[in-house]
Amino acid sequence: MLSSNSSPNSSWTPSPTPSPNHAPVLPVVPIGMAPRQFAPSSNPFPHFWSPPPDPDKPMCPYRAGFAVEIKPHTPPPPFGTPRYGPGVWQDRSDVDLKTVTQTELVLAYPPLERQNTMPSPHAATATLTILKPLAVGDGRGAQLVVCSVDPSSCPQEPEGFVAKIFDPLYYSFESKFAAHEAEDVSFNADVHYTHEAAALDHLEGMRKSGRQGLSAPKYFGAWTFTLPVTHAGKKVQRSVRLVLMENIKGPSIRDICRDAALLSRYSELDRLDIFAAVLDSAVRLWHAGVDQRDLASRNVVLRPSLTSSPSGPNSLPLPQPVIVDYNIAAVFELSRDGKHPYQLMKLPPNPIQLYWGVFFGNFDGWLPHEWEDCHKICQQWMKERFRGEAASQYAPLTREPEFSEY
Structure with missing residues (x-):
């Protein structure tokens, strides 16, 4: 397993961090974060839990031809790991991961907003159109697609952009690391979004200030959009976050x-x-x-x-x-x-x-x-x-x- 180690003579002592290969975030309470207070489960055999039927959940929509209006978004600071702390995440004591559907959980926990930041009603919008999927599917976590953005506030990339979409409705509700354990998909999606946006924004700032040799994708900002979902017979709108970066034409x-x-x-x-x-x-x-x-x-x-x-x-x-x-x-x-x-x-x-x-x-x-x-x-x-x-x-x-x- 690969790990990065600081200098043995350095006075800088990083907080303990999870293994670098364990995305998405494991259902473990980070150091410094209060235990989650969920209502007790009514299931007499919680170890046999599996995601319940979710008739309100639409099929994963992120396919070629999908188009949506997006607008710029200011992410909250990164949070949710020992290095960053709990941030502004607020638990809901009336939500039990093992008794709700994934749709109910996602609607109960909408994506976080940055504190003391009000969305501008005049923020420029654009239309994102998916040209082809790169890594898409229900249960995979963040969705990766090649897309066009029109009009674009940044130079239009000749190969289009890559959008990384942090939609908790298509994260895996059942843990990939512990069978019959539920994942807090809303928490995971927000953690991943804030980490990705913070890192890419920081590196883009370093690049613009003249730092050479940074082999990271060019970054074109954080964005948000809404999608409709029907729940309890009512159509509601839910927010989804994404980041835009350059499309690197090459294999991994x-x-x-x-x-x-x-x-x-x-x-x-x-x-x-x-x-x-x-x-x-x-x-x-x-x-x-x-x-x-x-x-x-x-x-x-x-x-x-x-x-x-x-x-x-x-x-x-x-x-x-x-x-x-x-x-x-x-x-x-x-x-x-x-x-x-x-x-x-x-x-x-x-x-x-x-x-x-x-x-x-x-x-x-x-x-x-x-x-x-x-x-x-x-x-x-x-x-x-x-x-x-x-x-x-x-x-x-x-x-x-x-x-x-x-």
Whole structure:
């Protein structure tokens, strides 16, 4: 399992955080958050709970041709994890997760608004039209689609935009990690929305201020729209949040690993060159103040590039990795811990500083098979790659790393 580690000599001590691979948010009360006060369940066998029939729930609408009017939205500050605290979330003591339908829960808990921020009645609106789905379906969590936005307050992207839609009605009501346990889907969707928007907004601000080398999607803001739903015989409107970002035309590393023909285009040296660029991108995010917390092959998209591979003069141009998916990310200066010491350095930390002891199981199929059985081989590669002349791109190591015995 991949994890990011702060400098061993740093005085900055992050709050304990969940495993970076556990999106959506697990039904565990974060430190600093009061236990949820739900009414007692009338089910005599709660461990056999499964989502009840929900005749009011419409089919997932996020397909090609779907169009909706959207308007800009100001997200609340990120919340819901130990690093951020409980935020402004308010529990409802009259809602029992195991006796309500998903539609009833979503209507009982509408998305949060930022405190002391009133929506402008004159806010510019636009029409979002879905061109094609990327990752869509009931129960998957956030929906990913390629879309057009007209009129657009930002330069119209030639390949359209990607919208990430945080609709709690299409999150999984039953926990994916504990059978027969209900998920608070409204809470999860709000947590993911506030984390994603905060991280992308922070990185976009850093990029606009001149920070180079940030391999994250360009960000085009947070938005909201309404959809009708019929409940108890009455049609009501419910709000849904989304973020807009650039559409990166390229496959993820996981997609390539699942396609033998695509994978065969990359030699092992090519794959290691790209992986070195992934680690370089990750430490530059830390230097900019963001821990993405879910560095995995599914979250690295390869953008076509004209840059030649250093593996050899006859190599094909290698794509540039872009790290995506920030719904459990941490923006250090918005957290309880404040700025990370890495942010105060002139140069980003060396990848050895963060990843020396990490086993990269989330990149199976991309990295040499020998790394699975001998971590020392991985460490030898890291030393060759990020020491010597390459070390001048990074801050000095705080201590000399020791090789694993296996």
